[in-house]
Amino acid sequence: MDLIPLVFPWILGVAVLFIIRFIHQRPQAKTPPGLRPWPIIGNLNLLTGSSNTHESLHMLSQKYGDLMLLHFGSKPVLVASSPETAKLFLKDHDAVFASRPPTAIGEYTFDRSDLVWSPYGSWWRRGRKILVSEVFTPRKLESFEWLRAEERMALISCLYSHAVGKKPVFLRDHLMRFTMSTVTRLVSGHKYCNDNPESRGSVTMKKLQEFVDEWFLLSGAINIGDWVPWLNRFDLQGYVKRLRALSAEYEEFLEFVIKDHREVMDKAGKNFVPKDMVDIFLQQADEDHDDPEAELTPNRIKALIHDMFAGGSDTSAATVQWAFQELIRNPSVIERATEELDRVIGRERWVEEKDFLQATVRGSNHGRNIQVAPARHAASARLLHGGLQCRGVRGGEGDHGSRERLVCRKEPEGLGESGGVRSGEVCGE
Structure with a gap:
C-alpha cells in the first residue's frame, strides 16, 4: 500500500501521454x-x-x-x-x-557532386546551365567538328583494314575506343590519355576505359547497404572497398588534368583562350557567383569531367552498337539506307554531320528503349x-x-x- 503514492504518478503520466498522442x-x-x-x-x-x-x-x-x-x-x-x-x-x-x-555510389562519385547523383538544388541547376550554355552550344560543337571527323575517319580506316584482311571484328571494342578517344580530346585534350602517356599523371586509353567501365558496373550493382542502412558498415559484398579503390585512382588522374590545365591558364594570364571543356570549367570557377551553394569547387569540376567521360563514351558506343545490330538483322534496311545515301549524298564525298542534322528521321527509337x-x-x-x-x-x-x-x-x-x-x-x- 505504501508504494501506491509513488507508482500512481508514473501510471497517470503514461496514461496522459497515450491520450495526447491518440488525440x-x-x-x-x-x-x-x-x-x-x-x-x-x-x-x-x-x-x-x-x-x-x-x-x-x-x-x-x-x-x-x-x-x-x-x-x-x-x-x-x-x-x-x-x-x-x-x-x-x-x-x-x-x-x-x-x-x-543518398547512395554509396553517389558518395564516392565526388561526394554527390556530379549531375547524376547530385541532389536537386542550386548546384545541380548551375552545373546543368554551364553544360547547356557554355559547353553544348551550337557554336562550340561546330568548332570541334574537325576533331570528330578525324576520329570518324580513324574508325572507318580501322574497320576497313579488318574487312579487307577478312579478320573478325569485335565492334564493341572499336566503338568504345572511338567514342572514348573523341570525348577525351574534346574534354581535356589528347596528351592526358593515349597509348603512350607523356607524363607520370597521364593514363592509357585502356586504363581510362577501365575507370569508366568499373564505375558503370558499380552504378548498376545492388549494394545491400543502400537498402538496409544498418548493414552498410559491414560492407558484406566488398562494394564500398571497390568504390574506394576506384575513387582514389580515378581522382588522382583527374586532379592531375585540372592542375596541368590551371598552370597553363595562369601562365597565359589575360591572353588565355579556352581550348577544351576543362578550360571552360576553370574559367567558370573563377567567376564570382552569388550563391555559395552553387560554387564550382575543384570536386565539382572533377565531377563534371567524369560526367563527360562516362556520358559521352559508353552510352554512345552502346547506341551505335545497337544500331549496327538492328541493321544486320534487317538486310532490307541496309539496302534502303545505301540507296538513299547514293541518291542524296552521292559517292563523291563522305557523309558529314550537317547531312545528318538536315535529314528527316522518322520512327527513331520507336518501340525500343x-x-x-x-x-x-x-x-x-x-x-x-x-x-x-x-x-x-x-x-x-x-x-x-x-x-x-x-x-x-x-x-x-x-x-x-x-x-x-x-x-x-x-x-x-
Whole structure:
C-alpha cells in the first residue's frame, strides 16, 4: 500500500501521454497496393532473382495495378507502370521527384557532386546551365567538328583494314575506343590519355576505359547497404572497398588534368583562350557567383569531367552498337539506307554531320528503349494522388527515415510481341 503514492504518478503520466498522442495522431493515409515484404530484405528478392528487374516489375504491375508499393530492404518503393502515372511523377510533380537518394555510389562519385547523383538544388541547376550554355552550344560543337571527323575517319580506316584482311571484328571494342578517344580530346585534350602517356599523371586509353567501365558496373550493382542502412558498415559484398579503390585512382588522374590545365591558364594570364571543356570549367570557377551553394569547387569540376567521360563514351558506343545490330538483322534496311545515301549524298564525298542534322528521321527509337534503368530519383515532399499517399508512409515532413522511393516503369501501348517492355527506373528516397 505504501508504494501506491509513488507508482500512481508514473501510471497517470503514461496514461496522459497515450491520450495526447491518440488525440493528435494524424489519420493513416491509404497507401498503394503491393507485395507483402519479407523481414529485413523486404522485396529485394525481386532485384536479385532476375537479370531483368523491369520485367519482374512488369509482371507484378499486372496484378497490383499502375501504382504499387514495394519495400527494398527498409526503403518504401513506388512503382509506376503506365504512361499516365509516369507523367504524374516525372512531369506534373517533377520538382518533387527531381532529386537523388543518398547512395554509396553517389558518395564516392565526388561526394554527390556530379549531375547524376547530385541532389536537386542550386548546384545541380548551375552545373546543368554551364553544360547547356557554355559547353553544348551550337557554336562550340561546330568548332570541334574537325576533331570528330578525324576520329570518324580513324574508325572507318580501322574497320576497313579488318574487312579487307577478312579478320573478325569485335565492334564493341572499336566503338568504345572511338567514342572514348573523341570525348577525351574534346574534354581535356589528347596528351592526358593515349597509348603512350607523356607524363607520370597521364593514363592509357585502356586504363581510362577501365575507370569508366568499373564505375558503370558499380552504378548498376545492388549494394545491400543502400537498402538496409544498418548493414552498410559491414560492407558484406566488398562494394564500398571497390568504390574506394576506384575513387582514389580515378581522382588522382583527374586532379592531375585540372592542375596541368590551371598552370597553363595562369601562365597565359589575360591572353588565355579556352581550348577544351576543362578550360571552360576553370574559367567558370573563377567567376564570382552569388550563391555559395552553387560554387564550382575543384570536386565539382572533377565531377563534371567524369560526367563527360562516362556520358559521352559508353552510352554512345552502346547506341551505335545497337544500331549496327538492328541493321544486320534487317538486310532490307541496309539496302534502303545505301540507296538513299547514293541518291542524296552521292559517292563523291563522305557523309558529314550537317547531312545528318538536315535529314528527316522518322520512327527513331520507336518501340525500343536503349536505356532500361536510369538513375533513381528522390522525393522531397509529400504527394497525394487519388486518395493514395505517395511519399512519407510514416512520420512528418523532414522525416528522412520514411521517405519513399519511386520506380517508374513506362510501357507505351501497341508495342507488340517483339517490342518487349519499354521501361525506366526512377527511384528516389
